[in-house]
Amino acid sequence: MSDYDVIIAGAGISGSLAAAGAAKGGAKVLVLDRNDYSQVGKKTNWGWVCGDAVAKTHIDFIHKEIGLRLTEPVLDISVEGVQVLSPDLTRKFQFEGAGYSLDRPKLARVLIDFAKNSGADYMPHHEVEGPIIEDGKVVGVYGRDEKGAQVKYRSKIVIDTLGIASTIRRKLPQNKYIENTVSTNDIESTGRYICHFDANGSDINYYDKGNALIHLNQQLAPGGYGWVFPKSGNRVNIGLGVEKKSLDIRNAKMNKKDTLHMLIDQYVAWNPVVKNIKIDETDANGKGYWSVTVRRQFDSLVFPGYMGAGDSMAMPNPISAGGIGPAMTAGAIAGKVAAEAVAANDAGIEFLWKYNIRYNEVYGNKTAGLEVFRIYLQSLNNGLINYGMSKFLTKEEAIQISYGNVPEITIANTFTKVLSGLSNINAFKDLIYCVKVMKEMNGLYNNYPKDPRSFDEWKAIVNNRMHEVKERFRPNPI
Numbered sequence: 001m002s003d004y005d006v007i008i009a010g011a012g013i014s015g016s017l018a019a020a021g022a023a024k025g026g027a028k029v030l031v032l033d034r035n036d037y038s039q040v041g042k043k044t045n046w047g048w049v050c051g052d053a054v055a056k057t058h059i060d061f062i063h064k065e066i067g068l069r070l071t072e073p074v075l076d077i078s079v080e081g082v083q084v085l086s087p088d089l090t091r092k093f094q095f096e097g098a099g100y101s102l103d104r105p106k107l108a109r110v111l112i113d114f115a116k117n118s119g120a121d122y123m124p125h126h127e128v129e130g131p132i133i134e135d136g137k138v139v140g141v142y143g144r145d146e147k148g149a150q151v152k153y154r155s156k157i158v159i160d161t162l163g164i165a166s167t168i169r170r171k172l173p174q175n176k177y178i179e180n181t182v183s184t185n186d187i188e189s190t191g192r193y194i195c196h197f198d199a200n201g202s203d204i205n206y207y208d209k210g211n212a213l214i215h216l217n218q219q220l221a222p223g224g225y226g227w228v229f230p231k232s233g234n235r236v237n238i239g240l241g242v243e244k245k246s247l248d249i250r251n252a253k254m255n256k257k258d259t260l261h262m263l264i265d266q267y268v269a270w271n272p273v274v275k276n277i278k279i280d281e282t283d284a285n286g287k288g289y290w291s292v293t294v295r296r297q298f299d300s301l302v303f304p305g306y307m308g309a310g311d312s313m314a315m316p317n318p319i320s321a322g323g324i325g326p327a328m329t330a331g332a333i334a335g336k337v338a339a340e341a342v343a344a345n346d347a348g349i350e351f352l353w354k355y356n357i358r359y360n361e362v363y364g365n366k367t368a369g370l371e372v373f374r375i376y377l378q379s380l381n382n383g384l385i386n387y388g389m390s391k392f393l394t395k396e397e398a399i400q401i402s403y404g405n406v407p408e409i410t411i412a413n414t415f416t417k418v419l420s421g422l423s424n425i426n427a428f429k430d431l432i433y434c435v436k437v438m439k440e441m442n443g444l445y446n447n448y449p450k451d452p453r454s455f456d457e458w459k460a461i462v463n464n465r466m467h468e469v470k471e472r473f474r475p476n477p478i
């Protein structure tokens, strides 16, 4: 006997939207989260650790898909787009379209209110410890209530929206659909400050009120990037992410022992415009560190009685680490499909598969290609990135890649790009290979298995190609 139709574990972005979607679809929904209402959606003791930037297209999607219109003050300020700068700052590509800087704590409270108003029950102060599994399917969750007492809740479907460290996903029985863990090579260690600052002059390569800035720089942020995202008032969200292996190589070659925390402080000090920073203590959300995945989402997002959305399924965009949009998109879709499964009285994997297909159509079909591009990018040092951003790609081609589309780049059509230097020419040949595999990946994901029966064969091809890419491109920051 089930207590609920659908249990949503974790009331972050993906969880609250999944709850709203399922409740609107007529399901009896319970949302469990470890924090109280004022701290709902908080990822860790460090706060709602995030760059807070999201593209307008994602905000528009949830309005259309689920009827939620976000406005100020959740949408703190708007920006024209994301500018990606080369290490020497001479080259700038405009990625993504218009977007917003969000107030994450306020966003989380608006989202859980939306879920409650849509009919979901919400229980804060509940620590979810794992799934209840019976006869090979998930039938609920266990954990602890606010007094520390063991609790169990049963449901027809559990939606796992616990974030990157999900205690449910990690405890699923080993299976071919959902991976229990994410490789450390596919994780960025990240941190950021939200702070007030005094502007020391103006230079839009370092701070641009109208744009989110990303600094590619393998010495400052090995295997990742630094960011300066404007916020309202004289405030900024400034931080960086690194990949562990790249950081180790960079430290060894530079004879340094820099940690993530030290690199963030060095990055802030490097910026000549953002000066005299003072941490913004609002909601105790000014300084924080956390991890984010930069791979394609798990090849399947469902298991019998189980669906996953957001960071629990490694959904952030592999090149930008933007996970807010995917979490919103997946949450809204997962909730809807769960309600349909409840109405059909079928929580089996065949029925839930339509969530895989829908997510893939709306967003997921480009992420494997972007993962390939991310792995390629991590194999380039600063000199090659500088050179590549001026010679390999036109701005239009770079924009195409950021959207997950693959431009036509072949030796034959690049005779106009006069290249010099052996390592530059090799890096360009690597780019041609990378673009070829990206195209293949897009093709594979555009032919995502229509049902679980053809999954094994499809997954083996994806894994093989990705393995080849990882063998060819090794992190090489310096």
Ligand SMILES: Cc1cc2nc3c(=O)[nH]c(=O)nc-3n(C[C@H](O)[C@H](O)[C@H](O)COP(=O)(O)OP(=O)(O)OC[C@H]3O[C@@H](n4cnc5c(N)ncnc54)[C@H](O)[C@@H]3O)c2cc1C
Pocket: 009, 010, 011, 012, 013, 014, 015, 032, 033, 034, 035, 040, 041, 042, 043, 044, 049, 050, 051, 052, 053, 054, 126, 127, 128, 129, 161, 162, 163, 164, 166, 167, 190, 191, 192, 239, 289, 290, 291, 292, 309, 310, 311, 312, 316, 321, 322, 323, 324, 325, 327
């Ligand atoms: C430093 C950093 C910068 C980033 N910058 C950006 C950016 O600028 N733009 C962007 O789009 N994305 C960014 N991301 C990624 C983005 O923040 C995430 O993708 C997004 O928060 C995912 O939402 P989610 O709901 O899936 O998971 P989460 O936000 O992690 O929410 C999980 C929820 O589950 C709860 N929970 C977890 N475990 C338990 C448990 N055991 N029991 C009960 N409750 C639990 C948590 O308290 C939380 O409420 C960044 C990430 C980091 C770390």
